[in-house]
Amino acid sequence: MSQVSEIIGEGGKVELGTKTPLRLDCGVDLGPFTIAYQTYGRLNAERSNVILVCHALTGDQHVAGPHPEQGKLGWWHFMVGPGRPLDTDRYFIICANVLGGCMGTSGPKEIDPATGKPYGLHFPVITIADMVRAQALLLDHLNIEQLFCVIGGSMGGMQALQWAASFPERVFSAVPIATAARHSAQNIAFHEVGRQAIIADPDWCGGDYFNHGKRPTRGLAVARMAAHITYLSEAALTRKFGRALQDRKVVTYGFDADFQVESYLRHQGSTFVDRFDANAYLYITRAMDYFDLAEEYDGALANAFRETKTRFCVVSFTSDWLFPTQESREIVHALNGAAANVSFVEIETDTGHDAFLLDEAKFTETLRGFLGGAAEHRGLPLR
Amino acid sequence: MSQVSEIIGEGGKVELGTKTPLRLDCGVDLGPFTIAYQTYGRLNAERSNVILVCHALTGDQHVAGPHPEQGKLGWWHFMVGPGRPLDTDRYFIICANVLGGCMGTSGPKEIDPATGKPYGLHFPVITIADMVRAQALLLDHLNIEQLFCVIGGSMGGMQALQWAASFPERVFSAVPIATAARHSAQNIAFHEVGRQAIIADPDWCGGDYFNHGKRPTRGLAVARMAAHITYLSEAALTRKFGRALQDRKVVTYGFDADFQVESYLRHQGSTFVDRFDANAYLYITRAMDYFDLAEEYDGALANAFRETKTRFCVVSFTSDWLFPTQESREIVHALNGAAANVSFVEIETDTGHDAFLLDEAKFTETLRGFLGGAAEHRGLPLR
Numbered sequence: 001m002s003q004v005s006e007i008i009g010e011g012g013k014v015e016l017g018t019k020t021p022l023r024l025d026c027g028v029d030l031g032p033f034t035i036a037y038q039t040y041g042r043l044n045a046e047r048s049n050v051i052l053v054c055h056a057l058t059g060d061q062h063v064a065g066p067h068p069e070q071g072k073l074g075w076w077h078f079m080v081g082p083g084r085p086l087d088t089d090r091y092f093i094i095c096a097n098v099l100g101g102c103m104g105t106s107g108p109k110e111i112d113p114a115t116g117k118p119y120g121l122h123f124p125v126i127t128i129a130d131m132v133r134a135q136a137l138l139l140d141h142l143n144i145e146q147l148f149c150v151i152g153g154s155m156g157g158m159q160a161l162q163w164a165a166s167f168p169e170r171v172f173s174a175v176p177i178a179t180a181a182r183h184s185a186q187n188i189a190f191h192e193v194g195r196q197a198i199i200a201d202p203d204w205c206g207g208d209y210f211n212h213g214k215r216p217t218r219g220l221a222v223a224r225m226a227a228h229i230t231y232l233s234e235a236a237l238t239r240k241f242g243r244a245l246q247d248r249k250v251v252t253y254g255f256d257a258d259f260q261v262e263s264y265l266r267h268q269g270s271t272f273v274d275r276f277d278a279n280a281y282l283y284i285t286r287a288m289d290y291f292d293l294a295e296e297y298d299g300a301l302a303n304a305f306r307e308t309k310t311r312f313c314v315v316s317f318t319s320d321w322l323f324p325t326q327e328s329r330e331i332v333h334a335l336n337g338a339a340a341n342v343s344f345v346e347i348e349t350d351t352g353h354d355a356f357l358l359d360e361a362k363f364t365e366t367l368r369g370f371l372g373g374a375a376e377h378r379g380l381p382l383r
Numbered sequence: 384m385s386q387v388s389e390i391i392g393e394g395g396k397v398e399l400g401t402k403t404p405l406r407l408d409c410g411v412d413l414g415p416f417t418i419a420y421q422t423y424g425r426l427n428a429e430r431s432n433v434i435l436v437c438h439a440l441t442g443d444q445h446v447a448g449p450h451p452e453q454g455k456l457g458w459w460h461f462m463v464g465p466g467r468p469l470d471t472d473r474y475f476i477i478c479a480n481v482l483g484g485c486m487g488t489s490g491p492k493e494i495d496p497a498t499g500k501p502y503g504l505h506f507p508v509i510t511i512a513d514m515v516r517a518q519a520l521l522l523d524h525l526n527i528e529q530l531f532c533v534i535g536g537s538m539g540g541m542q543a544l545q546w547a548a549s550f551p552e553r554v555f556s557a558v559p560i561a562t563a564a565r566h567s568a569q570n571i572a573f574h575e576v577g578r579q580a581i582i583a584d585p586d587w588c589g590g591d592y593f594n595h596g597k598r599p600t601r602g603l604a605v606a607r608m609a610a611h612i613t614y615l616s617e618a619a620l621t622r623k624f625g626r627a628l629q630d631r632k633v634v635t636y637g638f639d640a641d642f643q644v645e646s647y648l649r650h651q652g653s654t655f656v657d658r659f660d661a662n663a664y665l666y667i668t669r670a671m672d673y674f675d676l677a678e679e680y681d682g683a684l685a686n687a688f689r690e691t692k693t694r695f696c697v698v699s700f701t702s703d704w705l706f707p708t709q710e711s712r713e714i715v716h717a718l719n720g721a722a723a724n725v726s727f728v729e730i731e732t733d734t735g736h737d738a739f740l741l742d743e744a745k746f747t748e749t750l751r752g753f754l755g756g757a758a759e760h761r762g763l764p765l766r
Binding site: 026027202238 | 408409582609612636641642652
């Protein structure tokens with residue numbers, strides 16, 4: 001697909017909440033805290049071309065370009081760059097590691113300035129709204145008043161919705177993708193399985209594994225394996241693997257990975273533990289579980305968007321059973337109920353929830369089209 | 384629902400494979416081995432009124448009546464008894480614990496006669512066909528030539544299909560419920576997550592936990608939690624729990640079971656480990672993964688049923704996403720391709736895969752009707 005060259009991002013780290021701490025939903029005042037972020041492209045003179053990309057549960061700020069630690073390209077590299085839908089010749093892209101994350105932003109893995117040791121479970125439990133508040137402080141620091149667009153898939157979509165609700169005047173357009181305005185019972189259940197897999201690992205040490213020189217890699221791998229199934233679809237698993245055997249002609253009558261799908265899942269589990277912190281997994285899944293945007297607005301989601309001027313593009317995927325289209329429809333209904341400017345695109349694909357991470361033409365063209373149209377409304381020059 | 388009294392089953396245990404061992408699919412000769420079973424009702428003089436019930440992954444032979452260990456009624460108590468669809472005034476019901484199980488039949492938990500110690504991972508890996516062969520030996524022992532019906536849900540349905548394919552002349556009718564002729568990639572993946580959760584538990588001790596005085600209860604509980612989600616449906620979870628909190632008015636900003644659905648899942652996990660053996664979970668899930676009935680017949684499922692005289696009733700449930708209706712349709716297509724006598728019922732319900740364990744009128748009446756009709760064809764007297 002990509003004949004354009006990969007863009008190199010610029011990294012930054014900023015200490016925030018130094019003068020006034022950040023009041024979190026749990027009641028704790030957090031400060032100082034660190035936000036690690038990446039930028040791509042150039043901020044224009046009017047500071048009006050900013051796209052804030054919000055990452056998903058296990059994503060990070062390395063949206064494009066080579067990932068400094070993982071030795072591969074950023075998770076949306078096909079989406080971000082010169083001539084791509086998030087065109088770095090036109091827009092200035094920012095992505096920050098979420099609060100509670102494990103890629104440089106303050107979270108359970110980082111050192112608690114008060115003790116000099118990793119926070120572990122002493123890190124306060126955060127919410128999607130807290131993540132967004134921290135991002136707003138980052139924008140204040142960067143002297144950016146309004147976002148041209150806030151965009152993200154899955155948990156990134158939750159942040160996009162929260163941005164539009166909490167800071168409507170700062171959001172010209174918003175693109176929540178493969179997401180929901182509240183986490184469903186089934187999704188809470190899957191998260192709880194993952195958390196219990198981590199907590200069941202003796203190497204978790206009550207959350208204090210760093211101080212014991214251990215890491216709950218087995219539990220975290222099981223959590224990832226269970227979650228990974230939910231990111232795909234039955235059709236995609238059947239198409240990719242079916243009942244094909246792994247490097248063998250007959251089954252072994254044992255508990256090795258006889259089937260390719262087993263081998264694939266094990267690989268997903270074992271590589272994940274090299275790049276992710278188990279406690280961060282607990283914190284971020286919890287933030288998603290707690291997400292229920294309507295709750296802040298007397299239970300009526302439309303109230304979250306009253307008198308909004310933001311232009312919305314809601315995107316879902318037909319085979320996504322983790323955040324099914326119905327959940328996007330409920331967002332669209334609420335936006336309609338607030339007479340908001342909203343377009344809704346359901347994209348036909350068998351690739352499940354992970355479709356938002358895939359370079360599929362119908363999806364990339366949807367984003368290219370919406371962003372281009374919104375840019376015209378915003379009066380952004382073509383280049 | 385039930386105004387009739389509960390029936391008390393009669394238990395039996397028989398040692399089989401004493402003269403000639405059972406040749407398993409894996410090539411091992413197993414013998415002697417034990418089959419534990421229950422019967423309900425009375426065998427008629429013609430020995431023609433036998434219904435073999437095949438249980439699912441975590442089920443057992445205690446289909447009806449009070450369970451001797453679990454202090455509750457058998458898993459299909461509403462289905463089996465005087466006047467019930469599996470009418471014990473009319474039929475003689477047999478259910479045997481599957482080979483590899485943990486309720487008295489030979490399996491990894493039982494003592495290996497060769498060593499005097501629990502088999503553990505020395506128990507041979509078994510298949511659905513092996514389970515059925517062992518049941519056939521039990522019927523030989525009981526001097527029962529032909530089954531009036533073989534019936535079961537989920538893995539029980541796999542056994543019903545295998546029975547009809549392997550011993551067509553011994554099966555007058557067959558009722559595979561909420562099942563498939565081969566285990567899908569997604570289902571293998573979910574099983575692999577469960578197995579890895581068990582294997583990741585240090586108390587599993589390489590499968591040798593009994594000899595170490597331990598039991599991998601944490602891993603087994605996680606396996607059960609993950610599996611349990613797949614037995615329900617998103618709609619049922621939303622209807623039953625939604626985002627309701629457990630014994631609290633506000634979230635705790637922590638990792639306790641804030642949500643009812645979390646508390647429910649944890650309960651499912653923690654009660655399961657009291658009644659099930661972790662190694663048996665490995666063996667039985669493996670048997671399901673290996674199930675691919677068409678494979679024995681040159682890949683054409685219809686060949687498994689060539690010239691069959693068995694009357695089939697295939698049942699699926701609309702909200703079952705573990706064994707979706709499409710899998711039942713493929714069975715029906717194959718049976719049609721063999722010009723078999725088959726009826727197909729898809730039952731509308733939001734209760735997911737577990738619907739086959741629930742006392743829902745449309746389901747019980749379906750079984751009552753089919754069995755009654757088949758009994759007429761078989762010439763069984765009304766009482």
